[in-house]
Amino acid sequence: ATIRRTEPTAGSGDSARRFGTQRVLVEPDAASGVAVMKFKNPPVNSLSLELLTEFIISLEKLENDKTFRGVILTSDCPRVFSAGLDLTEMCGKNPAHYAEYWKAVQELWLRLYLSNLVLIAAINGACPAGGCLISLTCDYRILADNPKYLIGLNETLLGIVAPFWFKDTLVNTIGHRASEQALQLGLLFLPAEALQVGLVDQVVPEDQVLSTALSVMARWMAIPDHARQLTKNMMRKTTVDRLVKQRDADIQNFVSFISRDSIQKSLQMYLEKLKQKKG
């Protein structure tokens, strides 16, 4: 994926010169040090290998540019933040592909979870599974108050299991008992429920998600970077190290699990169900 610069928006000057890739739009505002990163992989921002790769590239570019201290993650697709991992990447492929794909999923989580940037999720659509995981890596989550925008780690509903580092990220956010129940039942929370359980930090009207994210960002960026970054690292490094210490084993575990006939059948059936839903 190549990083492309696009023309600045009208009357904005350099600070709004957009850049990004085909599936990840980046709207930087150098004046405030905040960039808005929008997933653009229609129809549902499924986390394909390409999107994961472009996401990592764009995030790295922002992290390496000291102009930027905060990034807001949001969706360019209507009604969906992200439908989670791309099921077609986990169905009917070969072990080598599964390994490559899972390595990219690990990489994105590792980069996001320990990012020095202030990361705020402006959740403007449905946010199941891998989409929920991305929002959980952020420092703060704002969800649009729309009953259609469900959020949660629903993997068991597909007959699969969220790996331990998905689990750890949820436990670090909503606690052990709430996570145990949510993961086993594959719960998808309504906005009010997500707020109540602590899965999201704020629920606001749909047209205020981005403006709310910008004002919350200002509050987080008022903290001296070094102190905030060291504190974030203190809070999260143990969780990250658990995966770092066993990345290859985790990949092998994923490949053998996802390759099972029973799992492949579950995923195929789930994909069929999604397609029939439209019928």
Ligand SMILES: CCCCCCC/C=C/C(=O)SCCNC(=O)CCNC(=O)[C@H](O)C(C)(C)COP(=O)(O)OP(=O)(O)OC[C@H]1O[C@@H](n2cnc3c(N)ncnc32)[C@H](O)[C@@H]1OP(=O)(O)O
């Ligand atoms: C040891 C480890 C083991 C395994 C690892 C476990 C970790 C897995 C994490 C995951 O993220 S698995 C993915 C789980 N995702 C979901 O359950 C969400 C499924 N999608 C939906 O619920 C809905 O699509 C939506 C997000 C609520 C949006 O609904 P909407 O009605 O707007 O769109 P649809 O008509 O449902 O979908 C449009 C189009 O997109 C396809 N699609 C939807 N989700 C995915 C997906 N995750 N991957 C690939 N494709 C997806 C859907 O089939 C439709 O396709 P077409 O019919 O248009 O071809």
